[in-house]
Amino acid sequence: MSCLKDEPRLSAWMDGELSETEAKLAAEHVNACAVCRAQVTALRAVRFPTAEPDPNFIVRFREAKARQPWSPFDLASQWRKLAFGLVPLAAAILVAALLVALGNDRDPLELVELEALGDPGALEVDSEMVTSIAFEPFPEDLP
Amino acid sequence: MEADRDALARTLDGDERAFEELVVRYEAKVRLVARGVLRDAALAEDVAQDTFLTAYRKADTFRGDGTVKSWLLRIAVRRALDELRRRGRRAEGALSSAPEPRQRPHQALDVGWDLDAGLDRLSVESRTALLMKEVEGMSYREIADAMEWPMGTVATKLHRARMELRDALDEKRLEEKPDVVSER
Numbered sequence: 085m086s087c088l089k090d091e092p093r094l095s096a097w098m099d100g101e102l103s104e105t106e107a108k109l110a111a112e113h114v115n116a117c118a119v120c121r122a123q124v125t126a127l128r129a130v131r132f133p134t135a136e137p138d139p140n141f142i143v144r145f146r147e148a149k150a151r152q153p154w155s156p157f158d159l160a161s162q163w164r165k166l167a168f169g170l171v172p173l174a175a176a177i178l179v180a181a182l183l184v185a186l187g188n189d190r191d192p193l194e195l196v197e198l199e200a201l202g203d204p205g206a207l208e209v210d211s212e213m214v215t216s217i218a219f220e221p222f223p224e225d226l227p
Numbered sequence: 228m229e230a231d232r233d234a235l236a237r238t239l240d241g242d243e244r245a246f247e248e249l250v251v252r253y254e255a256k257v258r259l260v261a262r263g264v265l266r267d268a269a270l271a272e273d274v275a276q277d278t279f280l281t282a283y284r285k286a287d288t289f290r291g292d293g294t295v296k297s298w299l300l301r302i303a304v305r306r307a308l309d310e311l312r313r314r315g316r317r318a319e320g321a322l323s324s325a326p327e328p329r330q331r332p333h334q335a336l337d338v339g340w341d342l343d344a345g346l347d348r349l350s351v352e353s354r355t356a357l358l359m360k361e362v363e364g365m366s367y368r369e370i371a372d373a374m375e376w377p378m379g380t381v382a383t384k385l386h387r388a389r390m391e392l393r394d395a396l397d398e399k400r401l402e403e404k405p406d407v408v409s410e411r
Contacts, residue, residue, distance in 0.1 A: 095386035099360065101367045126393045130345070132361040135255035145250050148276050149283065220229070 088113055089123050098124060230294035238286045246283050254279070254322040255298060256363050257303045263358040264307035264351050274310055278303040279304040297365070304355055311351065345395030353388040360385055 087109060096102050097110040114120045188212040231252070237245035257278050262271035281302055289298055346354045356374055359365045365373070367381040376384070 090390070092382035092386040095389055096367070096382045099367065099385070101382065123393075126396070127389045128390070130361075130392050130396060131300070132358070133259070133290055135259040137255045138258070141254040141258075142247060142250050143270075145247070145254075145276060145279055148280055152280060183367075 089119050235286055235289055235295055250279050253299050259362055260300050261303050261307045263355045274306045277306050297369045297372040345392040348391050348395055349388050353384045356384050358387040
């Protein structure tokens with residue numbers, strides 16, 4: 085493994101963010117490399133401040149909140165929630181409409197079979213449509 | 228953290244006190260991150276208050292694909308960066324140099340050395356990510372979420388930031404004890 089001194093992998097190893105295999109390789113390298121060991125020691129020497137709680141922060145928050153005219157329960161928020169709630173309903177209606185439309189689109193062979201089985205309405209067609217098709221002129225370029 | 232999500236859910240159900248649990252739990256972290264960006268304790272307090280007010284008002288926009296903590300810190304970082312930009316524009320408008328902090332940052336904190344010199348060297352984003360890692364103990368995933376970075380960027384920025392801090396520490400030691408050669 086090449087030296088990790090200037091590699092982001094060294095930080096990731098220190099932070100426990102490498103995979104088990106990568107971490108093992110990095111640890112072996114750091115143990116064997118004096119430069120990396122010195123680097124790790126130097127990086128760990130920096131001490132950071134701690135986040136100290138402020139007991140009055142919540143008091144100031146309550147005061148600021150009281151000055152605001154809104155809340156999570158305002159009208160816009162309720163409308164947004166209602167709109168999100170309606171999305172599944174709209175999707176269900178759309179799916180149902182598609183299923184109905186597809187259900188009506190029967191295969192012609194199926195219709196012939198139904199006619200043969202005694203369904204007189206199965207092959208009924210719109211007479212106007214038949215007329216319009218029957219009297220449509222042939223294209224002139226047909227042989 | 229399940230307790231955080233529960234507090235947020237109760238907030239949306241109308242429990243006024245539920246959100247305060249989040250405020251108490253995270254106000255110090257939010258202030259610290261805001262101060263990391265702004266380098267100004269008083270401004271960081273304003274940004275922290277604004278962060279919680281925004282989160283309270285927009286509690287229903289929490290998507291639930293990260294932690295409540297990283298969601299709050301993401302809001303704080305955005306607010307702080309907005310504030311920094313506003314201050315920058317105002318400073319440019321006034322033809323002045325960088326604005327003076329109202330209070331010296333970190334002055335009340337118990338630190339092993341003066342972090343200011345080191346932290347000031349870093350970019351705003353790098354020092355914010357570094358504080359998230361070092362102070363909050365946030366994972367790379369949480370930092371990536373909060374900073375809206377790819378995961379790979381977190382390791383790169385953190386390592387660079389640490390190296391720069393180490394250099395600042397070395398310089399500080401050399402200033403204090405010029406005869407001591409820094410271990411590099």
